[in-house]
Amino acid sequence: MSNIINTLGAGSGIDTTALVSQLVEVERAPQEARLNSREQKLDAQISAYGTLKSALSEFQSLMSPLADNNTFNARSVALPETDVITPNSLAAGAQVGTYQIEVVDIARSQSLAMGSTDDKKAALGASGQMSIQFGEWSYTGVDADIPDNFTINDERAALNIDIDPSDTLETIAKKINDSDSGVQASVLGVDGQYQLMLTAPSGASNAMQITGDDPSLSAFEFNSTNYASVTETQQASDAVLKVNGLSVRRDTNQINDVIEGFDFTLNKSSEGEKLTFAVEADTGVAQQAIRDFVEGYNSLYQTMQNLTGYTRDEDNNLVRGSLSTDGLARSMFSQLRGLIGAEVVGVDSGFTALTNLGIRTQLDGTLEIEEDTFSKAFTENYEFIETLFARDTRSGSNYVDVRLGSYASKTVPGDYEVEITQDPSRGSIGGNAISALNFDAVTDSFTTALDTSVGDYSFKISVDGVQSDTITLSGSYASAEEIRAELQSLINGDSKISEAGAGVDVTYDAATDSFAFNSRTYGKSSSVSFSSASADMANLGISSALSGTAGKDVKGTINGEPGFGTGRVLLPPLGSDAYGMTLNVRPGAASEGVFTASFSQGFAGTMDKLINSILGAEGAIASRETTITDQLEDVSYERSELDRKMSSYEERLTLQYLNMQKIVDSLNSTGSSLDGILDRLPFTAKD
The missing domain is CATH 1.10.287 (Helix Hairpins)
Incomplete structure (x- = not known):
């Protein structure tokens, strides 16, 4: 034990x-x-x-350049070395061709010096309203330096500056500069004296006529009756150039609308010197973008193959990818491969798939470019390549432009039936016939000039719900056209109306001898009315009793569903397949009946959308x-x-x-x- x-x-x-x-x-x-x-x-x-x-x-x-239409509209230009013009930019889609330019003259700005004083900070004691109107002067005199007749530029609103007794040359200059009218004001000192220098925008039709409603402002006036106190240091003029032999005039030396897409600056006149150059399509940009895409896809394919499939190591042992058993990863890989071989939805003609361009799928799953087919496509069917890759919108109406809004990624590619049932319109008001005794209805002019400084030619007008200050005609007019231009300039120059972004187009109807006032905006909020008008204005057909017509929003349907119209813009119903498209409608569309509006994401847009669904914050x-x-x-x-x-x-x-x-x-x-x-x-x- x-x-x-x-x-x-x-x-x-x-x-x-x-x-x-x-x-x-x-x-x-x-x-x-x-x-x-x-x-x-x-x-x-x-x-x-x-x-x-x-x-x-x-x-x-790599999808971004392929989804950009500009990639397929790239341009190149070879301009000879010169100091006559300076190229600024060449936009995608610029008009191709060979051009010859000759600069005959350059545009100049009118410059006026006025209000001489020995202290630029001293109060001038002047008061009232200084009115600056824009237009073109004609001159008389030996040296053609006396202002004779002024034609108003009705496209430029008048500038009205309120002058207070405490204002100095510096404060007046600041008020003018703060107006954002295009007039540059500065105070210059010469020999102990200071003057206000005004420089107008360049161009003959942008010269200034200056008037004041009080005698204390006479030192600043420059008009046909009072100009002595003002020095015109430079007269306004237009740029004149010849393009392929055609004479062209512009009010600026910044030229961007003569050769479409080519922006350049005129530096000096050089009459007789002709510059020849060509604007050509640069298809190399698109070719390189497509080659980069093929190379990028092959790299992605290899990466995904390694992750979702099997590879062999250095010892030839089979190695399983980390995502080989991941159903989601394999599904994404399958979607990408399927898109490569599929036809692009919404492209009904031309190149509908990558294979049309010579891009083939090899046995190992990677892509290869068949060079002969690829080269032939760029040579013979270049326009098809853009619609294959980039977004494309088309309209079957001459009055409707199809564009894409901020929700274009939600738009389902395809064809949509559109019908405009109500054209957009602008608010307007028509005047009565001119009843002035000295008006000749046949010539639409006055037998003797109408002097509106005698009497009271004033009124208040409301445009799109914005009421103006009191507007007064104070000049002398020889014709209905001169009054029309003056009315449009003064109304659009009213501070309340211009600050609200409103405006009118004033027209004269020779058949009825009357003026009409049309708002520049479309839609039900567009309106024009006179809240007051003096008795003398009735001689010009204008009174507060006139009744105007409000504008209308566009109305229409997309695939039978009513769209949402605001002004000239018709939007598809929220949540519909077409949602994301924007239809810009011009008057006349309602007469055309049903037409087709089409949209395609293009291959690049479709691929980009798929990848976004994978990589997005709420993606797979x-x-x-x-x-x-x-x-x-x-x-x-x-x-x-x-x-x-x-x-x-x-x-x-x-x-x-x-x-x-x-x-x-x-x-x-x-x-x-x-x-x-x-x-x-x-x-x-x-x-």
Whole structure:
């Protein structure tokens, strides 16, 4: 018994601590291996999706030039070295051709110096309203320097500046500069005297006529009856140039509308010197963009193949991609490959698929350009290449332009039947016939000039709900046309109307001898009315009793559904397939009946939309990454639970072995007390 006790006791040599640790490790190992394997796989997927996002993003950047119509309308120009003109820009789509330019004269701005004083900061004591009108002067005199007759430019609003007695030359200059009228004002000091210098926009029709409604402003007036106090340092003139032999006049030296898309500046006149150059289509930009796309796709294809398929390592062992078992990744790969070989939705003629351009899919899945077909397409069918890759909108109406709004990504490509049922219109008001006694209806002129400074020719007009200040005619007019131009200039120059962005076009109808006032905006908020008019204005057919007609919003349907019309713009119903398109409608569209509006995203737009659906904040990859992250959190939670269970298991084993140790200690103690007991028993024989 003593030997048994010794075997079970502390003297047995059993390391209970090590034994507990080993038992716990045996219990933990398979579960921890499972968690480690799962965590490693999820981490690999996260990393793989990061690689995939980077590859897709890089590939998507190659879609931008292909989705841009300008890529397929690139132009080049070879201009001879010259200081006569300076090229500023050549826009995509510029008119191709050979051109010859001769600069006969350059445009100049009228400059006026006035208001001489020896202290530029001293109050001038002048008050009233200074009116600056724009137009063209004719001159008389030996040196053609006396302003004789002024023709108003009705396209430029008059500028009215209120002058206070406390104003100085500097404050007047600031008021003019702050008006944003195009007139530049400055104060110049010469020989101890200061003058206000006004410089008009360049061009013969942008010269200034200055009048004041108070005698204190006479020093600033420049008109046919009062100009002596003002020095005209430079007369206004137009730029004159010849383009391919045709004479062209412009009011500026910045020329951007003679050769479409070519912007250049005239530096000096050089009559007799002819510059010859050519604007040509630059197809190389599009070719390189397409080659970059093919190369980029092949790189993306290889990346996705490695991630979702199988490859071989250096030892020729088969290696499975981190996303080979990920159904979402394989589905995205399939969508991309499917789009490469599919026809572009919305393109009904010409090139409808990449294969038409000579882009072929090889046996290994990558793309290759068949050079002969590719070259022939650029030579013979270049216009088809643009519609294949870039967005394209078409309208079957001469009165409707189809454009894309900010929600174009939601528009479903295809053809849509459109019918305009109500043309847009502008608010207007028509005057009565001119009844002035000296008006000749046959010649539409006055037998003697109408002097509006005699009497009261004033009125207030409301345009699009904005009421003007009192507007007054104060000049002398020889014809109805002169009054028409003056009315349009003064109304559009009214501070309240101009600040609100409103305006009118004033017309004269020779058949009825009357003026008409048309708002420059379309829609139901467009209106024109006279809130007051003096008795003398009735001689010109204008009175507050006139009744105007409000404008109308465009109305129409897209695929039979009513659209939303505001002004000239018709929008498809919210949520419809056409939503994202914008129809800009001109009067006359309602007479055409049903027509077709078409839209195509193009290959690049379609590919870009697909990649956006994958890479977007709420896209497929973001959703998958969220799922993987949640799974990693689950692994972390399970690992914590495992630690808790193993800790509990370790405590239980330790307690069990502790109890066992107590039993062994007790047995050891009992064994010691039994030692020699036989010798002490009575009647025990001894050897």
